[in-house]
Amino acid sequence: MSSHEVPSPVESPAPTDASMDSVRNTVIExxxxxxxxxxxQQVGMDELRAAAGVSLKRLYAEFEGKDAIVLAVLRRRHAMWVRGIDEAADRYEGGREKLLGIFDFLATWFATDDFRGCAFINAFGELxxxxxxxxxxxxxxxxxxxTYVDGLVADLGAPETLARQLVLLAEGAQTTSAITGDPTAAQHAREAAEVLIAAATAPA
Structure with missing residues (x-):
């Protein structure tokens, strides 16, 4: 299992054919x-059925209940997050730049019109x-x-505490930007990250 993989609690049953896969994906989207x-909690199953264009019977044939749909959505969100972070890291060479690239990814995300914060934090807050x-x-x-940030920090030869600090910055930026509607939280977090990385990697 890679550092990005989410174990079984968010996995959904494998589809048995292409048609089922298509319906499942439509519902999840x-x-x-x-x-x-x-x-x-504001979205009922009837509204979801209508939005997906499927019957209520078909919806329950694909998913045992609302929790199962939530978990499938979170698995989709996890994959989107991993893809975004990996693509951001691939633009840079060196551990320091890859770590700062996380905050560049956040800045791009925060500036999108539909940004509403972290879906996992939102789901945890509700359920x-x-x-x-x-x-x-x-x-x-x-x-x-x-775990992903731990690996980048280890490659940089910096103390493990730096990884904890950087993750707190990234998580805090997500929450701050969602609440305030201000995408510059990512830039402020990036500037703080630069200071922390410089301090952690300075010659003794």
């Missing part, structure tokens, strides 16, 4: 948009107290990011 824009599977999915997503 519709749910992702509705949940992210309005919140999970973390009532759904252990959703809470676990959120924990595992965050841990996978921490």
């Amino acid at each position: 519709a749910a992702d948009q509705l949940f992210y824009e309005r919140g999970i 973390g107290g009532s759904s252990e599977r959703v809470a676990q999915a959120a924990r595992e997503h965050k841990q996978s990011f921490q």
